[in-house]
Amino acid sequence: MKTNDQTPHAHPLQDPERRKLLKSMGWGGAGLLWTMKSGVLSAATLDAATAGAGGADFSFVQISDSHIGFHQEANPHVLDTLQEAIGHVNGLATAPAFVLHTGDVSHLSKPEQFDAAQQAFKSIKTDSMFFTPGEHDTIGDSGAEFFKRFGLGNSGKGYYSFDYKGTHCLGLVNVLDFKPGGMTTLGDEQLEWVEKDLKHLSSSTPILVFAHIPLWTVYEPWGWGTADAPRLYSYLRRFGSVTVLNGHIHQIQQKIEGNMTFYTARGTAYPQPQPGAAPSPGPLTVPAGQLGSYLGIREIRQVNVKGPMAVTDTTLALG
Amino acid sequence: MYKMNLYSLMLFVGVAAAMITGVVRAGEPPVAAASQEVKIFNYKFGPDMLTVPAGTTVIWVNKDEVPHTVMSSDKRFKSSPALDTGDTYSYTFTTPGSYEYFCTLHPFMKGKIVVTAPARPAPAKLD
Numbered sequence: 019m020k021t022n023d024q025t026p027h028a029h030p031l032q033d034p035e036r037r038k039l040l041k042s043m044g045w046g047g048a049g050l051l052w053t054m055k056s057g058v059l060s061a062a063t064l065d066a067a068t069a070g071a072g073g074a075d076f077s078f079v080q081i082s083d084s085h086i087g088f089h090q091e092a093n094p095h096v097l098d099t100l101q102e103a104i105g106h107v108n109g110l111a112t113a114p115a116f117v118l119h120t121g122d123v124s125h126l127s128k129p130e131q132f133d134a135a136q137q138a139f140k141s142i143k144t145d146s147m148f149f150t151p152g153e154h155d156t157i158g159d160s161g162a163e164f165f166k167r168f169g170l171g172n173s174g175k176g177y178y179s180f181d182y183k184g185t186h187c188l189g190l191v192n193v194l195d196f197k198p199g200g201m202t203t204l205g206d207e208q209l210e211w212v213e214k215d216l217k218h219l220s221s222s223t224p225i226l227v228f229a230h231i232p233l234w235t236v237y238e239p240w241g242w243g244t245a246d247a248p249r250l251y252s253y254l255r256r257f258g259s260v261t262v263l264n265g266h267i268h269q270i271q272q273k274i275e276g277n278m279t280f281y282t283a284r285g286t287a288y289p290q291p292q293p294g295a296a297p298s299p300g301p302l303t304v305p306a307g308q309l310g311s312y313l314g315i316r317e318i319r320q321v322n323v324k325g326p327m328a329v330t331d332t333t334l335a336l337g
Numbered sequence: 338m339y340k341m342n343l344y345s346l347m348l349f350v351g352v353a354a355a356m357i358t359g360v361v362r363a364g365e366p367p368v369a370a371a372s373q374e375v376k377i378f379n380y381k382f383g384p385d386m387l388t389v390p391a392g393t394t395v396i397w398v399n400k401d402e403v404p405h406t407v408m409s410s411d412k413r414f415k416s417s418p419a420l421d422t423g424d425t426y427s428y429t430f431t432t433p434g435s436y437e438y439f440c441t442l443h444p445f446m447k448g449k450i451v452v453t454a455p456a457r458p459a460p461a462k463l464d
Contacts, residue, residue: 090402126419153442157419198410198439199447241445298380301402
């Protein structure tokens with residue numbers, strides 16, 4: 019699978035013919051499996067026969083990049099759009115087992131911004147929320163304010179792992195170890211921790227990894243990648259099903275490599291340009307009324323522990 | 338109508354210049370010390386290399402719609418806090434040398450301040 023695919027990702031639901039096809043395939047929020055083979059994106063509903071053993075199935079939600087505190091033209095009301103996104107989460111047919119926030123909760127790491135975000139999160143109908151910091155959450159204090167609120171996890175360093183119904187989940191941090199002039203890194207200490215954490219798991223354990231900055235190189239000139247990600251892959255490759263969820267770029271990009279599927283996500287704050295489509299990755303102001311179609315949430319369903327998780331992206335415009 | 342004689346006008350201008358540039362050295366004739374600006378725009382430091390004499394205050398101004406920071410790559414000068422749109426950060430470089438820096442939010446953004454030996458005032462002409 020080519021790794022530098024920078025062609026724009028046509029949103030499948032924009033095509034009315036495709037929408038009809040998906041409807042006839044029974045898409046009703048039950049979960050679509052998107053796969054990319056030879057550069058062609060295709061959708062298939064989940065075959066009941068491939069459903070995993072009862073009890074291992076669950077669904078959860080990813081939201082990202084709420085940037086509370088941002089107030090420029092691209093979206094002067096980021097708290098409103100976060101609340102709208104939360105409304106969508108609460109409107110899902112199945113309440114999520116947990117909600118992930120893949121970072122940039124705040125825009126400037128200010129206490130009042132974290133406060134406002136946490137106040138909004140209180141209305142999410144779910145049992146747990148897990149967080150990983152974005153670089154906007156760790157300005158000037160190496161994440162002290164962020165970790166005070168969201169915890170340092172079982173590593174004591176901000177990254178952590180947990181198990182849910184047999185799926186092993188890792189929340190990693192890639193916004194604290196930057197190389198000046200280069201892409202971010204996970205760092206040796208965190209990678210050694212990951213190696214140890216995964217060591218005793220059987221390869222049939224489904225794995226979920228989440229971190230803020232993309233864990234594959236989406237676009238190096240804008241820092242959209244993690245320099246030492248290949249070392250992470252070396253620990254993940256033996257597993258039969260690995261799903262990687264990231265944020266940071268405020269748009270959906272994806273990649274499949276062997277049994278590893280990588281997705282970035284839309285944010286709930288403001289759009290950014292596609293790789294190389296603008297002189298810089300700054301906030302993109304879109305025509306009035308269109309902002310909602312660039313923001314959204316993601317529902318992820320674990321239904322086939324032997325294969326990829328099922329991912330359904332919805333925007334605030336589509337409801 | 339405010340009446341100024343030439344002496345008080347010169348004094349006013351000299352003190353004003355010293356106040357604006359933030360330097361008045363006791364015991365020396367007032368010299369206007371330089372300050373130079375680096376604009377942060379479109380995820381770039383402009384100019385990305387700036388050469389200044391020691392004693393110059395460099396002022397970074399963020400003209401982008403996103404925050405940026407100024408962090409010394411080898412921690413040889415104090416890093417800025419988060420600079421939101423319109424915020425500025427000033428640092429006076431007193432020691433000659435080459436100071437590389439980058440933005441912690443967007444580490445592909447790099448810049449350098451090259452500090453040369455202090456500027457000497459031009460010798461006064463005596464004729």
